[in-house]
Amino acid sequence: ELNPDHADARAALGFVKQEGRWSRPQRKSRKPSEEELEARRRAKRDEEIVRKAVAEWTVKIQAIHRGRLEGERAVSDKFRDGRRQILEIDDPLAIPGLARILTQGSAATRRLLVESMGRFEQDEAAMNLIVMSVLDTSPQVRRAAALALDERKDERVVYELLGALATEEEFVLRNAATALGILRANAAVEDLIPLLSTVTRQKVRVALPVFFDSVYDTFGYGCRYRHGGRSIYYRPAFIGVIGPAYPVGTVYFDETHTVSIHRTEVQEALIAITGQNFGFDEQAWREWLRRNR
Numbered sequence: 001e002l003n004p005d006h007a008d009a010r011a012a013l014g015f016v017k018q019e020g021r022w023s024r025p026q027r028k029s030r031k032p033s034e035e036e037l038e039a040r041r042r043a044k045r046d047e048e049i050v051r052k053a054v055a056e057w058t059v060k061i062q063a064i065h066r067g068r069l070e071g072e073r074a075v076s077d078k079f080r081d082g083r084r085q086i087l088e089i090d091d092p093l094a095i096p097g098l099a100r101i102l103t104q105g106s107a108a109t110r111r112l113l114v115e116s117m118g119r120f121e122q123d124e125a126a127m128n129l130i131v132m133s134v135l136d137t138s139p140q141v142r143r144a145a146a147l148a149l150d151e152r153k154d155e156r157v158v159y160e161l162l163g164a165l166a167t168e169e170e171f172v173l174r175n176a177a178t179a180l181g182i183l184r185a186n187a188a189v190e191d192l193i194p195l196l197s198t199v200t201r202q203k204v205r206v207a208l209p210v211f212f213d214s215v216y217d218t219f220g221y222g223c224r225y226r227h228g229g230r231s232i233y234y235r236p237a238f239i240g241v242i243g244p245a246y247p248v249g250t251v252y253f254d255e256t257h258t259v260s261i262h263r264t265e266v267q268e269a270l271i272a273i274t275g276q277n278f279g280f281d282e283q284a285w286r287e288w289l290r291r292n293r
Contacts, residue, residue: 004022005022010022050093053091053093054093054094054096054097057089057091057093057094057096057097057098058096058097058100058101059097060097061086061089061094061097061098061101061102062097062101064082064085064086065082065101065102065104065105065109067082068081068082068083068085069082069083069086069102069105069106069108069109069112070105070106070109073108074108074111079108083112086098086102086112086116087112087115087116087119089116090119090120092120092122092124092125095117095120095122095124095125095128096124098113098116098117099113099117099128102116103132107138107140107141110132110136110138110141111138111140111141111144113128113132114129114132114141114144114145114148115144115148117129117132117145117148118148118151126149126152126154126156126157129145129148129149130145130149130157130160130161132145133145133146133149133161133175133176133179134161134164134172134175134176134179135172135175142175142178142179143178143182145179146178146179146182146183147182149179149183150182150183150184157183158180158183158185158187158188161176161179161180161183161185161188162176162180162185162187162188162191164176165177165180165188165191165192165195170261173195173263174263174265174266175265177192177195177263177265177266177268177269178265178268178269180192180269180273181265181268181269181270181271181272181273182272184272184273185273186273188269188273189270189273189274189289190289192266192269192270192273193270193282193285193286193289194282195263195266196262196263196266196267196270196280196282196285197260197261197262197263197280197282198260198261198263199258199259199260199261200258200259200261201256201257201258201259202256202257202259203254203255203256204254204255204256204257204259205254215239216236216238216239220235220236220239221235222234222235223235262280267279267280270285274288274292276288
């Protein structure tokens with residue numbers, strides 16, 4: 001850009017000068033060698049084998065799920081038989097089918113999926129366990145997945161969970177912190193400390209007890225009235241103005257407030273990793289880290 005006619009730079013970039021103009025000659029397409037052609041054919045054959053095996057395993061696992069696991073309690077004989085069949089599967093090409101089918105099941109079925117994935121050494125199993133440790137709706141399943149990851153002793157797992165701490169999704173952040181605590185991840189301490197608490201704007205559910213009971217108790221006592229020339233006793237049976245236009249009982253409504261959020265999951269992770277407990281005192285945690293880095 002500084003000197004479009006710089007001959008050495010142009011030559012290094014593959015240009016030649018023809019009739020006063022720089023141009024880059026088109027490269028002639030090279031005919032692939034026989035070795036390259038064979039490699040392509042082999043890759044295509046492998047792809048076909050993989051696709052077929054994954055499809056076959058998916059059908060088999062679906063049958064086990066429907067016939068033995070779906071709708072069954074974990075202590076039933078049918079579920080136990082289905083569990084046995086699932087845990088006998090040791091072909092890595094079954095991992096996609098296991099993940100796809102069993103994640104649709106109950107918490108007990110998903111715990112079985114964690115147990116199955118824990119028996120595979122392949123990275124694909126670890127990948128599924130990481131996602132389950134953070135996204136599964138069951139705390140028990142998330143914990144089981146994190147424990148299975150802990151047994152792998154793979155530093156890459158910690159790295160991926162640290163990345164999850166940067167998310168804006170509170171659910172993901174808290175679950176990632178819990179998993180890092182289960183893994184006793186020393187590398188996570190510095191990242192966890194600033195996440196102990198935060199300030200945010202959010203809707204808060206407000207309960208407003210209506211005070212009608214107190215009003216009635218104060219003003220609803222009986223008394224004697226003069227009516228029709230005689231004295232009668234009268235006590236109001238109810239508060240007359242209460243009708244469809246007036247709320248009765250407890251009124252609930254949403255208000256937007258600036259609130260401080262303390263993340264217990266982050267605190268518990270720091271306690272599990274360090275053996276210390278400074279509550280939500282960020283400065284105390286930072287001072288401990290400085291002294292014990």
